[in-house]
């Protein structure tokens with residue numbers, strides 16, 4: 001049996017079986033679902049295709065979101081990348097522009113992969129597709145990295161939550177950032193411990209992040225929060241690959257995230273009652289939106 005519900009168990013399986021996280025995760029999924037490995041792989045390839053399509057769509061046109069609060073920001077960042085005048089370099093700028101593109105498509109009711117949620121749907125595609133383009137990773141390497149991200153998400157879902165309504169944005173963007181960080185480490189040849197260290201550091205970096213969508217729309221601060229979560233993921237991947245470890249093990253960070261979520265006021269858990277949603281600008285916008293609808 002290749003079942004795991006914690007980072008510790010996942011690492012133990014990797015060591016005992018002499019396999020990496022992607023190999024363990026895919027065998028576990030075959031055991032769990034009863035599906036053939038090929039079926040699962042085909043489905044995952046479809047998800048990656050949708051991710052790529054949503055990036056292209058978000059960059060191709062000035063998308064306007066349902067609430068009109070976001071759209072066109074991914075294109076602006078692409079132009080800055082093309083200008084060559086960037087502080088962050090191509091991988092970072094591409095990753096965050098791709099993350100914006102996906103979230104803009106999502107906010108316009110387009111098709112995205114909820115990885116792990118629609119609100120945080122830009123982070124994993126942003127990191128994976130930008131790294132593939134800039135570092136020439138093969139489709140198979142990207143597929144395996146995507147599976148690694150899924151293994152991290154599965155552990156968080158099992159022991160905590162991926163829902164902003166339950167755990168705040170730390171559970172959505174925080175989890176996606178942790179998943180993307182582990183995937184990036186894997187792509188660069190990092191071992192299972194390094195993947196989990198990167199995930200732990202990424203989740204720690206966003207611990208306590210509240211869910212505060214303006215007017216209850218998944219636009220502000222969600223879209224730009226995806227971009228900053230990408231930057232967090234890449235920074236933590238770099239640290240892990242440099243040999244920096246997380247003082248708090250991944251499983252304990254997940255537990256802490258869940259506890260913090262439970263301590264959060266309901267106003268900070270997707271009800272649009274606090275944080276950015278309770279600023280003067282947000283309240284004015286909400287009022288205007290309601291008047292327009294009446």
Ligand code: SF4
Pocket residue numbers: 119120163164165168169170172173210211212213218219221222225270
């Ligand atoms: S603020 Fe809330 S709705 Fe927006 S991405 Fe974060 S968890 Fe999702």
